[in-house]
Amino acid sequence: MKKLIIIGFIVITGIMGFKMFESTDSKKGLEVGDKAPYFELLDQNGSVFKSDNVIGKQPVVLYFYPKDDTPGCTKQACKFRDEFEAFSDLNVTVIGISKDSVASHKEFEEKYQLPFTLLADVKNEVRKLFGVPKAALGMFPGRVTYIIGADGVIQYIFEDMMHAEKHIEVALKFFRG
Numbered sequence: 001m002k003k004l005i006i007i008g009f010i011v012i013t014g015i016m017g018f019k020m021f022e023s024t025d026s027k028k029g030l031e032v033g034d035k036a037p038y039f040e041l042l043d044q045n046g047s048v049f050k051s052d053n054v055i056g057k058q059p060v061v062l063y064f065y066p067k068d069d070t071p072g073c074t075k076q077a078c079k080f081r082d083e084f085e086a087f088s089d090l091n092v093t094v095i096g097i098s099k100d101s102v103a104s105h106k107e108f109e110e111k112y113q114l115p116f117t118l119l120a121d122v123k124n125e126v127r128k129l130f131g132v133p134k135a136a137l138g139m140f141p142g143r144v145t146y147i148i149g150a151d152g153v154i155q156y157i158f159e160d161m162m163h164a165e166k167h168i169e170v171a172l173k174f175f176r177g
Contacts, residue, residue, distance in 0.1 A: 028131055029130065029131025029132065029133060030130050030131055030146070030154055030157075031154070031157070032154055032155065032156060032157060033153065033154065034153070034154050035152055035153055035154075036051070036055050036056075036060075036062070036146070036148045036152050036153070036154055037051075037129050037130070038050075038051050038052055039051045039125070039126045039129060041097070041119040041120055041121055041126060042102050042119070042120050043102070043105070043117050043118060043119055043120070044102060044105035044106045044108075044109045044117070044118045044120075045102075045106070046102050049095075049117060049119055054093050054095070055148055055152050056150070056151065056152030057150065058091055058092070058093060058150050059090070059091060059092045059093070059147070059148065059149055059150050059175065060092065060093045060094075060095060060146075060147075060148040061080075061087065061092055061093070061094045061095070061145060061146075061147055061148075061171045062095050062097065062145070062146045062148060063076070063080075063094075063095070063096050063097070063143075063144070063145040063146070063167055064096075064097050064098065064127055064130070064132045064141070064142065064143065064144045064145075064146075065077070065096060065097070065098050065141075065143050065164070066098060066135075066140050066141045066142075066143060067098060067099070067100060067141075068098060068100045068104045068105060068107070068108040068118075069104075069107070069108055069111070072143070072161075072162075072164040073098070073143075073164065074112065075164050075165050076143070076164035076165060076167060076168070077096060077108065077112060077114055078112055078114075079164075079165045079167075079168040080094050080096070080114070080116060080168055081112060081113065081114050081115060081116075083168050083172060084115045084116060086172055087171075087172070087175075090175045090176070092171075092175055093116075093117075094116040094117070095116065095117045095118075095119060096114075096116065096117070096118045096119070097118075097119045097121050097126060097127070098118070098120075098121065098141070099120075099121055099122055099124055099127070099141060100118075100120060100122075101120055101122060102120045104120075105118040105119075105120055124141075127141065130144075130146065132144045133159070135161040140161075142159065142161060143159070143160065143161045143164060143167070144157065144158070144159045145157070145158045145159075145167040145170070145171060147171055147174050147175075155174070156170075156174050158170045158171070
């Protein structure tokens with residue numbers, strides 16, 4: 001009987017632990033067919049970026065990533081850099097968003113010669129606005145790419161934490177048809 005009580009306690013504690021790491025955001029994430037919401041954030045140069053200056057005027061790849069200068073995020077950013085001309089030829093704007101500061105984004109941009117906009121969502125307000133889920137039991141910010149049409153409507157959403165470079169392949173494949 002004592003063993004059953006201990007096992008029960010362990011099981012209940014484990015379930016409570018997993019629940020603790022789940023995202024507490026009650027807002028459901030945006031879906032394909034939803035209009036991309038308006039937002040303002042500072043870019044890597046400290047300038048105010050207003051989403052309606054780009055979104056709703058031309059196609060956009062808006063990608064949320066966990067952190068500047070980490071292995072996966074660096075691979076992802078450098079792959080976007082390496083394919084930047086292909087996106088430009090398709091008239092697609094690439095924008096990266098993370099919780100990092102303007103200064104961190106500036107260092108990241110300069111270190112890897114990134115030719116696209118990085119936005120500092122230091123309060124995670126835009127991440128929440130889009131409903132980007134957390135990864136790894138809610139311990140890390142998720143990695144999600146939104147493909148937004150020239151009309152400002154979300155056309156495709158790709159979420160994959162482990163295969164950062166695949167986000168670029170998926171986006172290019174989408175735009176190339």
